[in-house]
Amino acid sequence: MxxxxxxxxxxxxxxxxxxVHLSEEKHKDLIKEQKLxxxxxxxxxxxGEKPSxxxxxxxxxxxxxxxxxxxxxxxxxxxxxxxQGARPKATAAKxxxxxxxxxxxxxxxxTTKDLPKTTKARKCRKDKSSEEFxxxxxxxxxxTPKEITSIKTAEAKAKPLVEFAQETQTQPQKQKDARNDSxxxxxxxxxxGRTKSQDKSTEEPTKTKPERPEHxxxxxxxxxxxxxxxxxxxTLEKLKIKRNDRANAAExxxxxxxxxxxxxxxxxxxxxxxxxxxxxxSYYENVKISNPDEFDVMFPIPVERVKIEGFGDDGAFYRxxxxxxxxxxxxxxxxxTLSASKMLDHFREEVxxxxxxxxxxxxxxxxxxxxxxxxxxxxxxxxxxLDIVLCLVVKSSWPAFTQEGLKIDxxxxxxxxxxxxxxxxxxxxKYEGRGTVENAGVLARxxxxxxxxxxxxxxxxxxxxxxxxxxxxxxxxxxxxxxxxLKHLLSLLKEKDPSFDKFCSYHAKTTLLHVCCSRTxxxxxxxSNLSQCFQLLLEDxxxxxxxxxxxxxxxxxxxxxxxxxxxxCNSLARRIREEHDNCFPVFK
DNA sequence: AACCGCTAATTCCG
DNA sequence: CGGAATTAGCGGTT
Numbered sequence: 001m002x003x004x005x006x007x008x009x010x011x012x013x014x015x016x017x018x019x020v021h022l023s024e025e026k027h028k029d030l031i032k033e034q035k036l037x038x039x040x041x042x043x044x045x046x047x048g049e050k051p052s053x054x055x056x057x058x059x060x061x062x063x064x065x066x067x068x069x070x071x072x073x074x075x076x077x078x079x080x081x082x083x084q085g086a087r088p089k090a091t092a093a094k095x096x097x098x099x100x101x102x103x104x105x106x107x108x109x110x111t112t113k114d115l116p117k118t119t120k121a122r123k124c125r126k127d128k129s130s131e132e133f134x135x136x137x138x139x140x141x142x143x144t145p146k147e148i149t150s151i152k153t154a155e156a157k158a159k160p161l162v163e164f165a166q167e168t169q170t171q172p173q174k175q176k177d178a179r180n181d182s183x184x185x186x187x188x189x190x191x192x193g194r195t196k197s198q199d200k201s202t203e204e205p206t207k208t209k210p211e212r213p214e215h216x217x218x219x220x221x222x223x224x225x226x227x228x229x230x231x232x233x234x235t236l237e238k239l240k241i242k243r244n245d246r247a248n249a250a251e252x253x254x255x256x257x258x259x260x261x262x263x264x265x266x267x268x269x270x271x272x273x274x275x276x277x278x279x280x281x282s283y284y285e286n287v288k289i290s291n292p293d294e295f296d297v298m299f300p301i302p303v304e305r306v307k308i309e310g311f312g313d314d315g316a317f318y319r320x321x322x323x324x325x326x327x328x329x330x331x332x333x334x335x336x337t338l339s340a341s342k343m344l345d346h347f348r349e350e351v352x353x354x355x356x357x358x359x360x361x362x363x364x365x366x367x368x369x370x371x372x373x374x375x376x377x378x379x380x381x382x383x384x385x386l387d388i389v390l391c392l393v394v395k396s397s398w399p400a401f402t403q404e405g406l407k408i409d410x411x412x413x414x415x416x417x418x419x420x421x422x423x424x425x426x427x428x429x430k431y432e433g434r435g436t437v438e439n440a441g442v443l444a445r446x447x448x449x450x451x452x453x454x455x456x457x458x459x460x461x462x463x464x465x466x467x468x469x470x471x472x473x474x475x476x477x478x479x480x481x482x483x484x485x486l487k488h489l490l491s492l493l494k495e496k497d498p499s500f501d502k503f504c505s506y507h508a509k510t511t512l513l514h515v516c517c518s519r520t521x522x523x524x525x526x527x528s529n530l531s532q533c534f535q536l537l538l539e540d541x542x543x544x545x546x547x548x549x550x551x552x553x554x555x556x557x558x559x560x561x562x563x564x565x566x567x568x569c570n571s572l573a574r575r576i577r578e579e580h581d582n583c584f585p586v587f588k
Numbered sequence: 589a590a591c592c593g594c595t596a597a598t599t600c601c602g
Numbered sequence: 603c604g605g606a607a608t609t610a611g612c613g614g615t616t
Contacts, residue, residue, distance in 0.1 A: 241596080242596075243611075246596085246612070247610095247611070247612080250612060284613075284614095286594070286613095461594090470594085
């Protein structure tokens with residue numbers, strides 16, 4: 001019996017009379033159940049040890065802390081990280097020890113391999129996207145900067161990370177150069193490290209070579225990458241989400257999602273215009289680690305004819321005023337301001353109401369400033385939490401504060417960027433600090449924070465410079481693997497030292513996005529170069545920490561670390577460096 | 589609803 | 603036995 005999922009295209013023409021199909025489905029469900037149970041029984045340890053890395057939610061969402069981490073099951077063979085088949089490149093990575101040799105000797109093959117791939121035709125990836133909003137609403141006003149708020153950040157005091165570069169450089173001088181560049185930092189790059197990526201990427205062969213210094217002696221950490229490789233691959237293996245866990249979680253989550261949307265549409269007055277839920281966050285970006293235990297779903301309420309003005313000076317928060325009298329949201333309007341807190345409260349009640357029908361779910365206590373209604377449920381001792389996020393979808397051009405953000409031109413291209421900018425943006429009822437603080441007559445709790453989760457997701461999904469990156473016949477990259485590792489590292493360190501609780505996986509993700517903008521080539525991220533790539537990501541992260549600045553990827557004037565004590569940043573930077581220098585003991 | 593992409597897991601095969 | 607090929611199944615698009 002062929003799976004209904006995704007038969008190899010040859011079989012896709014399999015005959016299916018409906019009834020046969022149906023009964024087959026049922027049968028399959030049965031089988032599935034059986035199998036699930038079988039497996040559960042087979043590895044009882046598995047559910048028991050549910051690591052559930054207390055993860056690192058992005059800060060828009062909540063902080064329910066989870067459970068303990070126990071060492072997730074280790075692959076039976078530690079040394080190899082079986083990488084799923086059919087990817088020649090990946091398999092090369094399998095045996096880290098061999099791998100580095102291979103890289104050196106087999107470079108020509110690599111490059112030749114690239115050729116057919118890149119030439120391979122592929123449907124253009126987002127021609128569809130732009131149409132829907134082509135109506136009048138958009139004007140090129142999005143290209144008019146206006147007062148581009150000069151970014152008054154701490155760049156000035158940023159010191160280049162030279163020591164670190166020296167310590168750790170297992171890489172070529174390419175990187176050293178980059179470091180040196182950093183002194184004449186370009187202001188748009190918080191961590192000017194890789195400004196060179198452009199020139200260096202001209203020729204693949206010439207450039208991969210220097211990346212493999214045969215002898216990386218001059219540093220006390222001079223490490224054979226194989227040691228790193230081994231631990232990193234093993235760790236990645238541990239972070240994989242099990243198919244069963246995923247199936248279980250998806251079933252639960254999808255059920256309630258459907259239920260909520262139906263409820264809102266049918267029983268609610270103010271939210272009945274809700275659009276299709278927007279699944280965001282790491283699970284849906286395929287960068288969730290360890291357990292499918294956290295889900296983020298945004299419920300977009302369309303607003304038309306609204307006035308939106310910045311609140312505060314970093315461009316992340318906005319006051320929203322309805323201009324249309326007949327809006328169903330009128331009841332949340334106070335003093336010409338759409339009250340985020342009122343609206344969220346009401347939304348919360350609606351969600352509560354419809355969760356009554358699904359008693360296995362529980363609504364968690366409201367957290368101040370949190371835009372989500374968090375639901376939790378348990379299944380076989382695993383707690384799954386689902387963040388239901390109310391949001392406004394605004395179908396007009398992005399605020400001027402985004403002008404200098406999303407610097408993906410060299411990485412993903414200007415067309416992609418343009419298409420992104422035609423998409424709507426979202427506002428979530430999130431504030432910082434005390435809700436009763438007033439600014440220009442508006443309470444903090446009534447403001448909205450801008451969100452580009454949809455874009456983040458799309459970027460993560462389509463993260464290659466080449467369209468074929470990571471596709472079946474394309475070359476595999478390690479961007480997402482690097483992100484997973486950094487997230488994991490961060491969450492482990494947080495667990496060990498609660499004083500790091502202000503750091504979140506969104507910091508990691510943002511750092512990756514920034515790095516991708518400077519190391520734009522897919523060949524900069526070859527899967528076989530995992531340890532180097534990860535190291536560069538770490539260096540960048542450290543660099544951000546030491547400066548105390550991570551610019552919001554879309555709103556560069558917002559510093560995601562603004563609320564974090566510099567000493568904490570330094571301390572985390574130090575810890576990470578330590579981990580790196582010692583071959584990541586936390587991963588063991 | 590059909591189909592495709594991605595990822596995990598299992599089976600096949602030299 | 604290890605790696606390649608297949609299967610499985612969720613998510614997303616058209």
